[in-house]
Amino acid sequence: MTLISYTETPIQEIRDALLEKAGIRLLIKREDLNNPEVSGNKWWKLKHNLFRAHELGHHTLLTFGGAYSNHLYALAAAAHALKVKSIGIVRGEQTLPLNRTLDFATRKGMKLHYLSREQYREKSDEKILTEMRNRFGEFYLIPEGGTNEEAIKGCFELGEKLMREIQFDTLCLAVGTGGTLAGVVQALQPNQEVIGVSVLKDGRFLADEVRKWLPERVPGRWRIETRFDFGGYAKTTPELMNFLKRQQSSHQLPLDQVYTAKALFAVYSMIEKGKFRRGSTVLMLHTGGLQGAA
Numbered sequence: 562m563t564l565i566s567y568t569e570t571p572i573q574e575i576r577d578a579l580l581e582k583a584g585i586r587l588l589i590k591r592e593d594l595n596n597p598e599v600s601g602n603k604w605w606k607l608k609h610n611l612f613r614a615h616e617l618g619h620h621t622l623l624t625f626g627g628a629y630s631n632h633l634y635a636l637a638a639a640a641h642a643l644k645v646k647s648i649g650i651v652r653g654e655q656t657l658p659l660n661r662t663l664d665f666a667t668r669k670g671m672k673l674h675y676l677s678r679e680q681y682r683e684k685s686d687e688k689i690l691t692e693m694r695n696r697f698g699e700f701y702l703i704p705e706g707g708t709n710e711e712a713i714k715g716c717f718e719l720g721e722k723l724m725r726e727i728q729f730d731t732l733c734l735a736v737g738t739g740g741t742l743a744g745v746v747q748a749l750q751p752n753q754e755v756i757g758v759s760v761l762k763d764g765r766f767l768a769d770e771v772r773k774w775l776p777e778r779v780p781g782r783w784r785i786e787t788r789f790d791f792g793g794y795a796k797t798t799p800e801l802m803n804f805l806k807r808q809q810s811s812h813q814l815p816l817d818q819v820y821t822a823k824a825l826f827a828v829y830s831m832i833e834k835g836k837f838r839r840g841s842t843v844l845m846l847h848t849g850g851l852q853g854a855a
């Protein structure tokens with residue numbers, strides 16, 4: 562059972578000269594196509610949170626995010642579909658006109674509330690949460706980026722689905738908070754590896770973030786690749802944008818510059834450097850995010 566509709570997603574095989582020469586099979590699991598609005602990994606991260614909020618009888622969902630957050634976008638759409646209220650606490654000052662993400666969220670009925678960057682840093686403090694309760698009444702809280710136990714449970718199920726549908730040696734995906742990685746890796750076998758590509762500047766801290774969510778031992782291997790942040794969150798370079806455009810025109814593969822283009826760029830770079838065994842299958846999880854594409 563699911564509360565938000567889910568469409569089965571295709572697996573797209575990419576063929577080109579580099580892959581041929583390296584003897585690598587590259588597959589893209591197109592989770593960006595699972596739902597038009599609550600899409601990609603956000604569908605899986607929200608799934609059990611929505612059940613839980615429903616079970617607990619909450620009529621309001623509250624969460625945090627930056628002004629371009631895919632999570633805010635998805636949550637606003639999910640709340641609208643379920644006919645519950647949503648509140649988005651946004652980092653920084655309001656700027657008008659609203660960007661596309663926040664405009665969409667508002668049209669889905671999300672109430673936006675802005676916190677200064679200083680206040681935002683303390684957003685998990687009881688003080689801020691109490692202030693929010695005084696202002697908005699009771700709510701079900703989903704943290705920034707949507708990562709919590711319920712989210713990881715959903716991403717574990719996504720991992721199980723990948724295991725049922727596809728044979729692969731290495732799974733690559735974009736990492737923001739690490740919640741998606743922490744979920745999927747728990748469904749893998751010892752001969753499989755997950756490579757999480759950090760889209761944040763200096764992503765070395767992310768390994769500790771992921772570890773917080775994992776039991777002491779997990780069957781699958783995993784690591785965080787930190788060399789493909791392109792300057793940090795939402796930062797791009799002409800090289801990255803050219804790569805993104807080439808993927809679109811040569812393979813009809815839409816990518817966003819914040820997450821999925823960086824992940825696939827990393828995959829290509831690692832293939833060029835001979836990091837994957839000849840004959841192996843690399844699976845890239847398309848985590849969505851196309852609402853924020855340039």
Ligand SMILES: *Cc1c(COP(=O)(O)O)cnc(C)c1O
Nearest residue numbers: 631737738739740741848849850
């Ligand atoms: C949110 C998001 C991610 C990051 O997921 P985490 O679980 O926070 O690591 C990756 N890709 C896309 C497209 C996203 O929207």
